[in-house]
Amino acid sequence: KNAEELVYQYTRAGFTKIHLDTSMKVADDPEGVLSTETIARRGVKLYQVCMRAYEDLLKENPEAVRPVFIIGSEVPIPGGAQEAEDTLSVTSPEAFEDTVNTYRRMFKEADAGDGWKDVIAVVVQPGVEFGDDQVFLYDSKAAEALTEQLKKYPEVVFEGHSTDYQSAESLRDMVTDGICILKVGPSLTYAMREAVFALSMMEKELVPAEEQAYLIETLEHVMTDEPGNWQKHYHGSLKELALARKYSFSDRARYYMGDKKVIAAIDKLFGNLRRYTIPMNMLHQYMPLQFDKVRTGSLSMDPKALVQDAILQFLYDYEYAAGYDTDAQIIRGVAEL
Structure with missing residues (x-):
């Protein structure tokens, strides 16, 4: 019923x-x-x-x-x-x-x-x-x-x-x-997680410690305080569990991206990297695919735009698989989120 x-x-x-x-x-x-x-x-x-x-x-x-x-x-x-x-x-x-x-x-x-x-x-x-x-x-x-x-x-x-x-x-x-x-699903949120982590690494290089968002640390604290969404999915030693929480392809971290503390950290991270401009050489180090687009002017250096483009990289593979052709406008398959 x-x-x-x-x-x-x-x-x-x-x-x-x-x-x-x-x-x-x-x-x-x-x-x-x-x-x-x-x-x-x-x-x-x-x-x-x-x-x-x-x-x-x-x-x-x-x-x-x-x-x-x-x-x-x-x-x-x-x-x-x-x-x-x-x-x-x-x-x-x-x-x-x-x-x-x-x-x-x-x-x-x-x-x-x-x-x-x-x-x-x-x-x-x-x-x-x-x-x-x-x-x-x-x-x-x-x-x-x-x-x-x-x-x-x-x-x-x-x-x-x-x-x-x-x-x-x-x-x-x-x-x-x-x-x-x-x-398709986890790979898209994984791409987002990967991108904001890359931004966090650049923030550590550019922003004074007292002003940093500490997104990576905030996410870890939230996940360990509330383990319900990952505890049954990850196995191993304490070190292996810590690595899985960050980098697992299963991306159980996605269930925590909507947490108020995590959202606040992301917002602060974006704000910091709008005030402290990312140098092109550093962007190449951490986000080489986005570097190419920023260099040619097809992508903004804005941190949110960089994250969105990182997610699109996965979707381009599905677009290719579906037989999408810019001129003929043909789609042979469907990618479902």
Whole structure:
């Protein structure tokens, strides 16, 4: 009931892409993994709730966009793997086909046969993931059996999760192979964290100690005072934990960037670096990509602009992967934040 209310409200609010992931067990489910049939039957039930919500929305807004749906349950742990891994298992072609065929059957049994037309993608594990200090790059060959199977179902594409930190070429290979919806998140906040840390290092060189923002130290204090958002995700010695809090690709620090003390430190950092101009040679040391743009006049030296551009560096890889062409204005894939 809670899940039905949740998807109803999301659809009613105008959300147009809904992932029907019903693989998590409820309180009275038996031991063991849920069957594909159970998952699909529950997914179709949620689909019907969403469409009721859409019909209600149309009464208020006749031009409301019809929602589309994602199925599949090969969803990694949010924020990346918690333990170091050696290899990743790619979703088998048989598991993918079983998901598709079972959902089709469940739509028909629920007298919602046309519902399959609203499904645009299936979530799979194509062999990409990241952890504290490791990234598994996409291997087209390793996923070949899976991506070849997709050709039998031209009405859908794959959705890939945890695509953060993939190279531009790896992302483009994923889109070329049919993994056209690329989920991204922690890498963007990681880019922000990395950029404000770089600014903090420059501040230490330029600003008198008594005037400094001490952002890095403030963030560390807030995270250790309130460890709830990282304690279960980071493991190791005290030194390893300290390094993970700062530099982990999982970027649990993102949950603390909205803290009042951290926001105040960032604001002070920006203010300081507007008063104490960053020398070009120092910018080259800490933010070489932004240096090139500042030098040519395409980017302001303003600290906030430098951080924003650092975040864009990751998005450019997704733009490249999606086949975006400045002249032709073509997009072949979608990067989803």
